[in-house]
Amino acid sequence: MRLDVVTIFPGYFDALELSLLGKAKQRGLIDVRVHDLRDHAHDKHRTVDDTPAGGGAGMVMKPEPWGEALDGILADADPAADTEPLIIFPSPAGEVFTQRMARELAEESHLVFGCGRYEGIDQRVFDEYAARGRVRLVSIGDYILNGGEVATIAMVEAIARLVPGVVGNPESLVEESHEDGLLEYPSYTKPASWRSREVPPVLLSGNHAAIAAWRQEQSVERTRRVRPELLTREQRGETRPRHAAE
Numbered sequence: 001m002r003l004d005v006v007t008i009f010p011g012y013f014d015a016l017e018l019s020l021l022g023k024a025k026q027r028g029l030i031d032v033r034v035h036d037l038r039d040h041a042h043d044k045h046r047t048v049d050d051t052p053a054g055g056g057a058g059m060v061m062k063p064e065p066w067g068e069a070l071d072g073i074l075a076d077a078d079p080a081a082d083t084e085p086l087i088i089f090p091s092p093a094g095e096v097f098t099q100r101m102a103r104e105l106a107e108e109s110h111l112v113f114g115c116g117r118y119e120g121i122d123q124r125v126f127d128e129y130a131a132r133g134r135v136r137l138v139s140i141g142d143y144i145l146n147g148g149e150v151a152t153i154a155m156v157e158a159i160a161r162l163v164p165g166v167v168g169n170p171e172s173l174v175e176e177s178h179e180d181g182l183l184e185y186p187s188y189t190k191p192a193s194w195r196s197r198e199v200p201p202v203l204l205s206g207n208h209a210a211i212a213a214w215r216q217e218q219s220v221e222r223t224r225r226v227r228p229e230l231l232t233r234e235q236r237g238e239t240r241p242r243h244a245a246e
């Protein structure tokens with residue numbers, strides 16, 4: 001998978017050189033290219049923002065540097081690829097990023113992340129690239145950040161770890177929160193007793209069926225307590241199980 005990131009703060013993405021993603025890069029599983037938007041602003045001060053049309057507080061990112069940066073990336077994309085690159089703009093006005101979306105995006109061969117700052121990017125940039133290809137505005141949650149960089153790092157981590165070969169043991173991806181629509185069960189390790197707090201005996205029983213049942217029950221109970229909206233109506237007890245005899 002190729003990942004291009006356009007930002008005025010390229011240093012944010014040094015984080016992608018660390019840990020799992022750094023190793024995946026070294027192994028050629030992920031090709032990350034970070035572009036400084038200011039390299040595409042050619043005035044003396046490398047200006048990337050201007051006052052909002054119609055007035056209002058703050059500044060808006062000018063379209064010209066974005067056009068030059070994104071045109072360059074698209075022109076450099078693999079012409080033999082099945083599909084054109086998908087351009088993702090983190091935005092508080094975007095569709096909410098979920099594990100389902102992460103799985104969907106992990107199937108892509110080329111993702112481009114456009115990190116806005118200030119009050120956002122001139123709308124015509126979104127319109128231009130949506131007319132020419134595939135664009136999605138995506139939000140990582142209902143709160144306001146100062147720009148798209150942190151959201152991009154979060155999304156890149158969630159997506160890249162699903163790319164085959166990036167995570168050592170693919171089985172560890174199966175029983176994770178949200179993979180089956182439920183929150184993950186609580187985890188324990190050694191020692192069996194710590195400050196008079198015991199590991200649940202079922203986990204030490206060696207009875208794998210009982211352990212699996214306990215973990216499923218814990219996932220449903222934790223989801224019911226913390227995120228009831230993730231449960232199906234049947235799991236919430238609002239309907240009888242479909243197989244139940246009348």
Ligand SMILES: N#Cc1c(-c2ccc3ccn(Cc4ccccn4)c3c2)n[nH]c1N
Nearest residue numbers: 090091116117139140141143145147148151
């Ligand atoms: N994803 C995501 C985001 C963002 C986000 C993403 C990109 C930009 C570019 C500028 N700003 C600041 C800003 C302030 C005020 C109104 C609009 N925008 C961003 C914020 N905030 N919260 C999320 N879940």
